[in-house]
Structure formats: C-alpha cells, structure tokens
Amino acid sequence: xxxxxxxxxxxxxxxxxxxxxxxxxxxxxxxxxxxxxxxxxxxxxxxxxxxxxxxxxxxxxxxxxxxxxxxxxxxxxxxxxxxxxxxxxxxxxxxxxxxxxxxxxxxxxxxxxxxxxxxxxxxxxxxxxxxxxxxxxxxxxxxxxxxxxxxxxxxxxxxxxxxxxxxxxxxxxxxxxxxxxxxxxxxxxxxxxxxxxxxxxxxxxxxxxxxxxxxxxxxxxxxxxxxxxxxxxxxxxxxxxxxxxxxxxxxxxxxxxxxxxxxxxxxxxxx
Amino acid sequence: xxxxxxxxxxxxxxxxxxxxxxxxxxxxxxxxxxxxxxxxxxxxxxxxxxxxxxxxxxxxxxxxxxxxxxxxxxxxxxxxxxxxxxxxxxxxxxxxxxxxxxxxxxxxxxxxxxxxxxxxxxxxxxxxxxxxxxxxxxxxxxxxxxxxxxxxxxxxxxxxxxxxxxxxxxxx
Ligand SMILES: Cc1cc2nc3c(=O)[nH]c(=O)nc-3n(C[C@H](O)[C@H](O)[C@H](O)COP(=O)(O)OP(=O)(O)OC[C@H]3O[C@@H](n4cnc5c(N)ncnc54)[C@H](O)[C@@H]3O)c2cc1C
Numbered sequence: 001x002x003x004x005x006x007x008x009x010x011x012x013x014x015x016x017x018x019x020x021x022x023x024x025x026x027x028x029x030x031x032x033x034x035x036x037x038x039x040x041x042x043x044x045x046x047x048x049x050x051x052x053x054x055x056x057x058x059x060x061x062x063x064x065x066x067x068x069x070x071x072x073x074x075x076x077x078x079x080x081x082x083x084x085x086x087x088x089x090x091x092x093x094x095x096x097x098x099x100x101x102x103x104x105x106x107x108x109x110x111x112x113x114x115x116x117x118x119x120x121x122x123x124x125x126x127x128x129x130x131x132x133x134x135x136x137x138x139x140x141x142x143x144x145x146x147x148x149x150x151x152x153x154x155x156x157x158x159x160x161x162x163x164x165x166x167x168x169x170x171x172x173x174x175x176x177x178x179x180x181x182x183x184x185x186x187x188x189x190x191x192x193x194x195x196x197x198x199x200x201x202x203x204x205x206x207x208x209x210x211x212x213x214x215x216x217x218x219x220x221x222x223x224x225x226x227x228x229x230x231x232x233x234x235x236x237x238x239x240x241x242x243x244x245x246x247x248x249x250x251x252x253x254x255x256x257x258x259x260x261x262x263x264x265x266x267x268x269x270x271x
Numbered sequence: 272x273x274x275x276x277x278x279x280x281x282x283x284x285x286x287x288x289x290x291x292x293x294x295x296x297x298x299x300x301x302x303x304x305x306x307x308x309x310x311x312x313x314x315x316x317x318x319x320x321x322x323x324x325x326x327x328x329x330x331x332x333x334x335x336x337x338x339x340x341x342x343x344x345x346x347x348x349x350x351x352x353x354x355x356x357x358x359x360x361x362x363x364x365x366x367x368x369x370x371x372x373x374x375x376x377x378x379x380x381x382x383x384x385x386x387x388x389x390x391x392x393x394x395x396x397x398x399x400x401x402x403x404x405x406x407x408x409x410x411x412x413x414x415x416x417x418x419x420x421x422x423x424x425x426x427x428x429x430x431x432x433x434x435x436x437x438x439x440x441x442x443x
Contacts, residue, residue, distance in 0.1 A: 004278030007298035030345075037301070037340045038321050048277055050298065050347060061348045104411025105328050105335040105388060191409040248310075 003040060008054035013139070016106035016166070020052055021141040024163040027051050031074060031114035031256065034106050051164070063171075064090060071171040078125070080113070091172065093128040093181025093202050100124065100185050103192035113167050119159045119218065126219035127200035127249070128183060132176040140165040155219035179204035182270045184262040185213075188249060195246040196250040199262035202269045210234055210263060215255050216241035231267040235260050283347040287312065288356030296343045299353035303327045306353060309404070314354040314383045325411035328354050328384035335391035336411070352390070356385035365388075367430055374423040377415035385411045389425055398429050401438075 007030075010016045013062035020027055030036055031054065038046040053059055059075035061148040064086035072081065101124040102110060106194040115125045116136070116233055126149070134149045138161065147160060150172070154160050181202040198213035208229065210222040222238045237248070244255035280295040287310060294309055306312045306329070313357070318326030320339045327338040330352035331354035336385075357364040366386060376382050385408060392399055392407030399407065404422050413421065420436050 004297065004299050006277050006279060007281060007342065009344075009347075030342075032340075033342070033345070034322055034337075034340050037342070040299075041320065050342075054345075101323075103325065104407055105337050105366065105410045106322055106340075108331075108391075109336050110332040185278070264280060 003043070003046050005040075005047050006049045007052065008049060009055045011055050013056055013168075015102060016051060016053060016056060016203070017141040017164075019049070020166060021164045023049050023051075029053055029117070029166050030109040030225075031117075032106075032109035034102070034110045035114060035118040045090040055184075059168070062087075064177070066174055067074070068171065068176065069174040070220075071169050072112050072172075073169045074111065074113045074167055076112055078110050078112060079104070081112055082107070088114075090131060091128075091132065091179075091181070093131060093179070093183055093200055094125075094180065096183035097124050097128045097185075097200065100183070100187070100195075106192070113170060116149065117159060117161070117167055119155075119157050120152055120193045121156060121216060121218060122198070122214040123219060124185065124195060124213065127213045128156060128181065128197055128202070129170065129172070130181070130211035130221040131181065131200045131202040131209040132172045133209070134170045135173045136170050137168045138165050139168045146167075146171075148244075150221050156217045162191065176202065178202060180270045182266045184266065186250075186258050194249070197255045197258040197262075198264060199259060201263070201266035201270050203218065208234075210238060210266075210271075212238060212242055212259055215244040215259060216251075217243075231264050234267060235263050238263055277414055279342050281347075283344055285346050285348060285442070286350045298342060300343045301339055301351045302329070302331075302341040302343050302346050302351070305339040305346075306338065306351075309343070312353055312355050316380055318380070318384075323412070324381075325382075325388065325408075326381055328387040330387055330390060331406050332393075333394065335388045335410075352387065354386050357386060368395055369424040370421065373420045373427070374419050375420040375424045377417055381411055381413045381438060385413065394426075396429060399425070401434060404438070411437050 025254050026048040030052045032052045051183045054075040059073040061073045062076045064070045078098045083247040112125050115123045120191040135146045137146045166242050183200045185198040195214050200211045202209050206227045208225045213219045222241050244252040278297050280297050282295050284293045306315050316326040322337045322340045323435050328335050329338045357397035390410050396403050
C-alpha cells in the first residue's frame with residue numbers, strides 16, 4: 001500500500017515554485033514516477049505532498065538549435081528523446097542509451113531529468129549526458145543557477161539540489177552536436193534490466209570524452225582527451241577514476257573487466 | 272491556494288475505453304487500483320506492482336504504461352484503454368482470437384497487459400520486424416514461456432506469418 005499524501009499539479013511555474021518554497025522537504029517532485037512511486041511504495045520516501053510537474057507546458061519542450069544546442073524540459077520522456085528527429089540526427093549517443101533504458105512502457109513515462117535527479121550510479125542517461133557536457137538548469141523562487149552535470153551528482157542517489165529547488169531543463173551545448181557516439185551496457189538478461197556496468201564514448205574532431213556508469217557512487221566522467229591518445233591511456237585513466245563495488249549484479253572485478261573491454265571496443269568503433 | 276490534507280480524495284474525470292468516468296479518489300491510489308477497485312474493471316492485472324512485469328499495462332493517451340506506477344489523479348483528463356476495450360458486442364477482437372488460436376494464452380495472467388503493449392507496438396510499427404516485436408513486449412513477462420506463440424499470433428495479425436512453427440528455429 002502506498003502511503004497517503006496530497007497531490008498538486010500546477011499549470012504555472014510560479015505556482016510550482018511557491019509550493020516548493022513553502023513545503024520544502026515535505027514536497028517531492030513527480031515526473032514519470034517510475035522511481036518515486038516505487039520508493040514511496042517501499043517506504044523509502046514519504047512525502048506529504050507530491051507535486052506533478054508535467055502540466056506545465058514549458059516542461060514538455062524538447063528543441064534543438066545551432067546557437068543554444070539541445071534543450072530537454074523536465075517532463076520530456078525517454079521515448080520522446082529517442083523519437084526526436086534532431087536528437088537522432090545530432091546526438092546518436094543519447095539515442096543508444098535511451099534505447100536500452102528499462103522497457104518500452106517505462107520509457108513512455110520515465111523522464112530524462114527524473115533519471116538524473118534520482119541520481120542512481122546506474123542512471124543510463126548520465127554517461128551520454130556527461131560525455132555531451134550537459135548543463136543542469138536549476139530554479140527556485142529565489143532565482144536560477146546552473147551546474148555542469150558532473151557537479152550535479154553528489155553521491156549515491158544524492159544531488160546538489162536544495163529544498164525549494166527543482167530542475168527545469170538540461171541543455172547540451174551545440175559544440176557537441178554531431179559528435180560520433182557509442183554506448184555499451186551489460187545487463188544480466190537480454191530483456192529490460194538495470195545495468196551491471198555501462199560506458200559511453202563521444203568523439204568530435206580531435207576531442208573524445210568517456211563516461212562510466214555503475215562503477216562508483218555516481219556516474220563518472222573519465223575525462224576529455226584531445227588528439228592522438230592510445231586506448232591503454234584511456235583505460236588507465238578510467239581505472240583511476242572508477243571505484244566499483246561487489247553487489248547483486250556483479251563483482252567489482254567484473255566491472256573493471258567490462259570497463260576495459262567497452263572502452264577498447266568504443267575506441268575502435270566511434271570515429 | 273487551499274491546501275488539501277494528505278489522503279483527501281480528489282475528483283477526476285477521464286475516458287476509459289471511450290466512456291466518460293468521473294470519480295473521487297485519494298491521491299495515493301494508483302491507476303491500476305483505481306481501474307480494478309473503483310471502476311470494477313478487473314481485466315488489468317496486478318503482478319509485481321513495481322514496473323517489472325507489465326501485467327498492469329494499459330494505454331494512457333495511446334501509449335503503453337505500467338498502471339501500477341501511475342497515480343489515478345495523474346490520469347485526470349486522460350484517455351485510458353484497457354483490455355476490456357478489446358471486445359465488441361461480446362466478441363473477441365481479432366488480436367484476441369489469434370492469441371487464442373496460437374495457444375498464446377496458458378494461465379492468461381500476462382495476456383491483458385501483453386495485448387495493450389501489442390496495441391502500442393502496432394500503432395508505431397504496423398508491420399513490425401521480429402526485433403521490434405521483441406522490444407515492444409520486453410516489458411511484459413510471460414512465465415508460461417509462451418513468447419513464441421505470442422509472436423506468431425502478432426505475425427499472423429499483421430499478415431507476416433509464413434509458416435507456423437518457423438519461429439521455433441529463430442533466435443533474434
Ligand atoms: C522496472 C524498472 C526498470 C528500470 N530500468 C532502468 C534502466 O534500465 N536504466 C535506468 O537508468 N533506470 C531504470 N529505471 C529507473 C527509472 O525508470 C529511471 O530512473 C527514470 O528515468 C526516472 O524518471 P521518472 O520521470 O520516472 O522520475 P520520477 O520517479 O518522477 O522522479 C525520480 C526522482 O527525481 C526527482 N525529480 C524528478 N524530476 C525532477 C525535477 N525536474 N527536479 C527535481 N527533482 C526531480 C523526484 O522527486 C524523485 O526523487 C527502472 C525503473 C523500473 C521501475
């Protein structure tokens with residue numbers, strides 16, 4: 001049984017910010033609900049008020065232009081990202097990661113920003129968005145600020161959001177448009193499953209970026225590499241940056257093995 | 272703005288299989304529970320209640336969703352379709368008939384959700400490839416291992432089944 005709470009679905013951002021400002025820790029933002037409702041059910045979270053952000057029109061926007069880059073609003077689902085022509089054309093790494101996130105019907109609800117705000121080490125949208133240098137736009141009733149995604153993650157299921165704040169949208173800068181990209185995810189079964197380990201690599205001109213999921217308390221940006229760099233060098237850096245654990249999905253050693261393997265494959269494949 | 276107390280019922284209005292329904296429901300009630308216990312449509316099944324199994328799949332504005340992970344209040348103003356919307360004048364839909372014909376139903380628990388995922392799949396891909404079918408129903412667990420029969424029924428529905436049994440040899 002889900003615990004009782006009240007529900008609000010403001011249509012204006014101002015209303016949303018008022019609710020978040022007055023309710024603080026008592027309020028929880030509801031996007032697709034595929035993490036939040038599971039957590040409430042399990043008794044891991046008990047908000048007094050659940051604030052649905054999907055009725056605010058601006059949140060449903062996903063758009064690309066050459067000046068600003070790709071903007072993804074707080075209510076945009078994983079499937080909407082995957083189906084978007086501009087994303088397909090300019091951001092292949094995002095499509096590849098979206099394709100293997102949960103199941104089709106979950107992707108119809110799950111949002112990209114919910115995936116980031118839930119801040120699981122295995123969040124599948126995180127490695128590609130780290131590689132693409134996404135910025136997180138945070139708003140509260142006292143103003144707005146933005147953070148690079150790398151700085152947004154604070155620990156296992158922890159972000160830098162403070163009470164009263166929420167994420168309005170994320171923006172991928174235009175300099176990463178049309179980058180080549182690849183995403184690898186090890187699952188325990190061929191159907192839908194949370195990843196054992198994932199690696200994303202993007203490459204544009206002389207620049208490469210690499211990120212790893214499920215290998216540390218947060219998804220990890222291994223770094224940016226310029227020009228000729230050997231696979232061994234990238235792997236060495238990745239090994240220094242990750243800190244995997246043994247858990248129900250796999251051992252730390254298996255995760256190190258997969259990191260080496262996937263980095264090597266993607267170094268060859270992504271041009 | 273008036274602040275509602277936790278648990279206080281809210282009035283919602285939605286369409287279920289084309290029919291308008293208005294009802295008061297507490298915010299913590301899932302769409303799944305709402306359909307089964309408030310509206311009396313028990314075709315939609317509760318399996319894991321955690322988004323894993325897909326038994327509770329319904330169409331929400333045309334898209335398949337796990338109704339165990341949607342609040343009934345979120346469906347205010349929405350168009351919901353459930354397995355009860357399949358039959359017309361007490362006759363099974365063609366898709367249901369074909370699932371029956373291919374023995375794609377053993378215990379039947381996954382079937383209502385499976386059918387709704389198939390509807391979403393066919394709306395996107397009227398002639399789906401084997402891979403698209405597998406991806407389309409990957410969120411629906413059948414534990415009587417009837418996937419081959421289910422896929423054959425889908426292929427016959429779309430006029431793509433060449434020979435019965437041919438799928439037994441395919442590993443997609
Ligand atoms: C069966 C199952 C399988 C799954 N498989 C995968 C998988 O393969 N890969 C994967 O990465 N994930 C997976 N998930 C997890 C989940 O579906 C994703 O993390 C999803 O993207 C979460 O998005 P949501 O919109 O549903 O978030 P919600 O549940 O609505 O929100 C998640 C959290 O973020 C907060 N939040 C949401 N939006 C905002 C915002 N705009 N501002 C501030 N806070 C916000 C919420 O308060 C909540 O704490 C799975 C989940 C289930 C149930």
